[in-house]
Amino acid sequence: MSRLAADLRYFTRTSLSGLRTSTVTSVVSATTIGVALVLVGAFVLLLRNMEGLLDTFGDDLRVTAYLEDALEPSAHSALADRVSTIEGVQEVEVVSKEEALRRFQEGVGRTTGLLAALEENPLPASLEISLNDARRTPEGLRVVVEALDGLPGVADLAYGQEWVEGYARVVGLVRGVALGVGCVLALATLLIVANTIRLAVYARRDELEILSLVGASRPFIATPFLVEGAIQGALGGVLAVTVLYVLFRLALPEIEAGLTVLLGFAEPRFLDFRSVLSLIGAGAALGLVGSAVAVIQGLRK
Amino acid sequence: MTSPAGDVPRRDALVQMYHVSKSYLPGTFALRDVTLEVHKGEFVFLTGPSGAGKTTLLKLLFAAEQPSEGQIVLRGRNIARLRDSAIPGLRRRIGVVFQDFKLLTRRSVEDNVAIALEVLGRHPREIRRRTFGLLKQVGLQHRRHHLPLSLSGGEQQRIALARALAGEPELLLADEPTGNLDPDLTLEIMDLIAHASARGTTVIVATHDHSLVERYGRRTLHLEGGRVKEDAAAAGPRR
Numbered sequence: 419m420s421r422l423a424a425d426l427r428y429f430t431r432t433s434l435s436g437l438r439t440s441t442v443t444s445v446v447s448a449t450t451i452g453v454a455l456v457l458v459g460a461f462v463l464l465l466r467n468m469e470g471l472l473d474t475f476g477d478d479l480r481v482t483a484y485l486e487d488a489l490e491p492s493a494h495s496a497l498a499d500r501v502s503t504i505e506g507v508q509e510v511e512v513v514s515k516e517e518a519l520r521r522f523q524e525g526v527g528r529t530t531g532l533l534a535a536l537e538e539n540p541l542p543a544s545l546e547i548s549l550n551d552a553r554r555t556p557e558g559l560r561v562v563v564e565a566l567d568g569l570p571g572v573a574d575l576a577y578g579q580e581w582v583e584g585y586a587r588v589v590g591l592v593r594g595v596a597l598g599v600g601c602v603l604a605l606a607t608l609l610i611v612a613n614t615i616r617l618a619v620y621a622r623r624d625e626l627e628i629l630s631l632v633g634a635s636r637p638f639i640a641t642p643f644l645v646e647g648a649i650q651g652a653l654g655g656v657l658a659v660t661v662l663y664v665l666f667r668l669a670l671p672e673i674e675a676g677l678t679v680l681l682g683f684a685e686p687r688f689l690d691f692r693s694v695l696s697l698i699g700a701g702a703a704l705g706l707v708g709s710a711v712a713v714i715q716g717l718r719k
Numbered sequence: 720m721t722s723p724a725g726d727v728p729r730r731d732a733l734v735q736m737y738h739v740s741k742s743y744l745p746g747t748f749a750l751r752d753v754t755l756e757v758h759k760g761e762f763v764f765l766t767g768p769s770g771a772g773k774t775t776l777l778k779l780l781f782a783a784e785q786p787s788e789g790q791i792v793l794r795g796r797n798i799a800r801l802r803d804s805a806i807p808g809l810r811r812r813i814g815v816v817f818q819d820f821k822l823l824t825r826r827s828v829e830d831n832v833a834i835a836l837e838v839l840g841r842h843p844r845e846i847r848r849r850t851f852g853l854l855k856q857v858g859l860q861h862r863r864h865h866l867p868l869s870l871s872g873g874e875q876q877r878i879a880l881a882r883a884l885a886g887e888p889e890l891l892l893a894d895e896p897t898g899n900l901d902p903d904l905t906l907e908i909m910d911l912i913a914h915a916s917a918r919g920t921t922v923i924v925a926t927h928d929h930s931l932v933e934r935y936g937r938r939t940l941h942l943e944g945g946r947v948k949e950d951a952a953a954a955g956p957r958r
Contacts, residue, residue: 421840428837439825628821631781632882633811634838635804 433645443618450614451654454607481577483545489571506553511546615708651705655698739789749775751945762916765925767942773925814883818895822867829863835885853881873904893924
């Protein structure tokens with residue numbers, strides 16, 4: 419057996435034995451990491467659902483190209499086909515003059531006599547153009563609009579530029595706030611976790627001293643503590659995901675009505691598999707870094 | 720140079736200290752201008768009242784402290800200014816026993832001895848075999864799965880001694896190894912230490928128990944106020 423294999427065997431055995439014999443401190447460390455990650459995870463969950471809402475708004479982003487009255491209805495489809503080849507265009511729907519009138523009537527109510535006074539339908543035919551996900555930004559929209567502008571048969575374009583820019587600002591703001599709050603939470607979590615593990619390591623400082631006395635190198639002394647920290651952190655992550663899931667399921671029926679108002683018709687979503695893994699990984703990383711800080715302090719004479 | 724062995728270092732010197740001083744606070748000295756040699760295979764008692772500098776002298780030898788002045792040569796290598804990364808290597812060649820045993824209380828008796836061999840990267844089979852042999856040597860093989868705190872003081876010190884001897888060190892340092900033990904257990908531990916010395920290990924034992932010094936009749940360095948006051952040659956064991 420090589421030195422490495424012997425060391426790995428020692429590290430595994432010692433880490434597991436450490437977790438077993440220091441049950442209380444292990445549980446406290448794992449729980450602290452778990453509680454901290456519930457806060458972070460709840461925030462991620464909220465952000466995920468808010469982004470879902472913003473996506474829903476984004477789905478409504480479209481460009482309307484009003485067509486010249488002189489253009490024969492038979493040419494509408496050909497123009498639609500041509501528009502659909504423009505990069506960034508997802509779908510093109512032809513709205514005929516009749517359809518436009520029908521929609522207008524639906525919108526203002528049939529009782530109005532306003533339209534009845536007109537001899538002919540004043541509303542133009544149009545193309546409703548929806549965009550790819552990647553183009554649902556002010557810049558993306560501008561590129562598509564420039565391609566549409568000047569196309570023969572197109573009289574005018576309407577695309578709610580101001581609204582789009584406002585939407586982009588909201589997205590940017592939410593992401594910025596998320597990043598800021600996320601950083602503060604991560605820092606606070608790291609400090610709490612490092613402190614908790616420091617106390618746990620302090621309770622076992624005699625081990626550090628004895629190992630050092632028998633000639634153990636610093637990595638040899640530190641590694642089992644780091645493995646223990648990572649395991650405790652990962653368990654804290656699993657605890658956090660479990661708590662979040664239970665809370666999500668318990669709370670959902672109570673707040674669903676309110677959420678529908680807030681999130682529109684977007685379905686409330688739990689964390690996806692990648693986020694769950696990230697949360698557990700973050701727990702393991704926190705435990706590892708916390709242990710490293712504590713052991714480095716403990717090894718200083 | 721005031722070395723008892725003269726200016727020319729003897730070929731079999733294991734420990735050489737030249738004008739070593741250690742000061743923890745400015746103006747006060749735990750050790751002052753100590754010059755001495757300990758030869759391979761020698762058994763030396765360090766005596767003196769509390770605060771005489773016995774523990775400090777031992778700490779300098781296993782690099783738990785660095786001297787404020789002077790040079791310390793261990794087996795031809797100057798350890799007075801050892802880099803942190805070189806300390807583990809030094810300690811693997813030295814066994815240390817303390818008055819308070821310093822055992823891993825959450826690990827079994829067997830684990831406490833095995834740790835010294837695990838640090839050396841020995842094969843697990845060899846570690847098991849040698850640990851059992853060492854525990855047998857100190858009469859504790861039947862307690863190997865117990866936790867140290869369930870054993871008596873004398874037994875705990877025997878574990879510490881087995882651990883200190885596990886790596887077959889060339890130097891064994893013992894700081895008041897019998898300070899917490901009753902007279903019978905004291906002799907038990909001292910006999911084990913004498914046994915290690917008889918097999919060639921160089922031994923330095925700090926004690927303020929004069930009866931031990933008289934009983935074993937070994938070379939005795941008497942410290943007072945951080946200085947070597949007397950270097951008495953071995954008189955032979957008292958019968």
